[in-house]
Amino acid sequence: MKNNLWIVLLLVVLIPSNVHGEYMEPVDTYMERAIVLEVEEGEVIEEVEGILTQVQYVKLEIISGKYKGKIFETENHLSDNIAYDIVVKKGDKVVVGIEEYDDDLVEVYVSDYARQNYIFYLLGLFVLLIIVIGREKGIKAVITLAITIFMIMKVLLPLMLKGINPIPISVLVSIGVTIITIFLIGGINSKSISAIVGTSSGVIISGLIAYFVGSQVRLTGLSAEEATMLMYIPQGVDFDFRGLLFSGIILGALGAIMDVGMSIASSIEEIHNANENLTKRELFNSGMNVGKDIMGTMTNTLILAYTGSSIPLLLLFMAYETSMIKIINLDIIATEIVRSLSGSIGLVLTIPLTALISTVLIKRDKVEKMSK
Template sequence: MKNIVRILLTILLLVTMGGAFVFAAELDEEPIIERAKILEVEEVEEGYKEEVDFFDSTIVKLEILSGDYKGQEFEILHSLSGNLAYDIDVSPGDRVLITIEELDGEVAVYISEYARDTYIYIVLAIFVVLLLLLGGFKGLKTIITLILTIGLIMKVLLPGLLAGYSPILLSIGISIVVTIFTILVVGGNNKKSYAAIIGVLGGVFVAGLIAYFVGTKVRLTGLSSQEAMMLMYIPQGIEFDYSGLLFAGIIMGALGAVMDVGMTIASSMEEIRLANPNMTTQKLIVAGMNVGKDVMGTMANTLILAYTGSMIPLLLLFTAYEDPFTRIINLDLIATEVIRALAGSIGLILCIPLTALVAGLLREKFGDDKVKEEAK
């Protein structure tokens, strides 16, 4: 119980410290965002369509469900441009987010987005329940580490980047804190956890070095996505290190998979040692490597497929227009994703022998743990 209290206090301290620094300037006025329910949708009359040319418009009646205008009903003109990426096509019964503008006593209401968060929270609740049911006390520890990770990203990483701090240094620091905290909380304070920490940090460090060296040589700009280019126009007027943001993203993206592999190898070797205490250190390292070889193929595929899956529409475009492979592979966007996937996979692969070797050397140097950790 004392350990859990310490963990919670640590999380609270870190998140509070991160939130105490005001890195980003606030906008003078924030829009009023409220929830609403669509009651009726009617076509615009023919005589009125001339005023809304080039748009498919409807008269939408909605009821506001939150805020100062809760319970009030409004009829608004809602226009569609014909672009599925931006249009919000509504039907009676839909839940939406609306933007309310108050100007000179007049109230203007606009539909700004579908309300999707309810189902997101439902899926999140299922995730938490499954963690607790199947993982028990370790599931609770996992939730605590997730809270810390999210807190560090939201309260330290993002505000720090907006303040102009080095994205690479920030991501390295957060990766170290997340790795050490997560593995020690989940795995306990023992040699197994120490081996996993060293293996994970070594693998992520190598992934970052490869990404930085190769990315510099091939002149990756970090501006291959629309979101990155939009950062040039944010109201804070910050001059970002876009290539640094790219490498920071590669480090953070590789961390999860590499941490998974490192903990898997260290835990497997610990279970093998407990099942056969008389096994020599050399055989234990070989056993860890054998486990790693099985994990290697699937986890490398995981990274490659994860990055490929996010690029399916773009790959379809290249295929449809039959662009030559030489042109495709040299595009900034494609080269960025290829290096991201390969650097992460190399870090993952190197994590296996590093974790196995460190676990074996720790056993050789300090012997087996005399007091076994209680099953949590």
């Protein structure tokens, strides 16, 4: 008995503490890129209820950050689920998590595939085509895109993360983006002012409709999994999830509504320049005719964009022959319907608003020129 006791004590002393590293809290964690050097496939094991598991023994080299050039060996556990498995092979570039523990212990695990290179290639192609085709206007378009991203990442999202009501700041950011974009692309003139007022009005109307209808049908704003996860973030912010939903609706509709507003204002200006003798009514009707053609395609754009993101869900409903009454009344489906229809209504109302404002301003400018 004494011998056994001494053996146990000796093992406790001799076993290094880092064996228990997986139960310890890491001192620091990094996400870096790595390249797979070697992969050895482990044996496939069948666990409970037919679930297959496998381990890949991976040797990889870190190619970024603090441990650049270092080589590590790690185990990549697979669970026979393509949604979560990161199956690697030699030569793959991956994102790895690096965890530092006390006593200089470092653990590395495969987190995801490194996709950023091709994303940057695609972005580069997009920017190049805009500049080549648009020339000076294309360069301005790239600048406005950068400003929009900056406004969202550095203004809108940080303010939301502080718990500020998302609806007013979304409206203000949307109007700010609209003003900067249209003035930079079209210059400071009657056409741009008309497009800004028409676009801003359409976005605000879209948001108000979404807010009213969403409140009446009791949308929670928690239909997306990401929204639910926000309840557990370390900042402990008490989010207004319904407000976040309406904020998303406003931003989602902004692009299409801005496109329509600028198209109508530009069309009316070109028609007026071609025939300055047209009356206000004739000029307004010409703008409305152009708007009617745009309306059919742009409303489809919004509806198809929102439907496209819900295809897997719609297929599930079809596969299980879910009743239409249940489908329409589900929070997640009602959210998408309100989102797409309110955005489309705002888009449609932007056409007469922009046409009216543009007609009034252009005719006013003509009168001022003639009086000089």
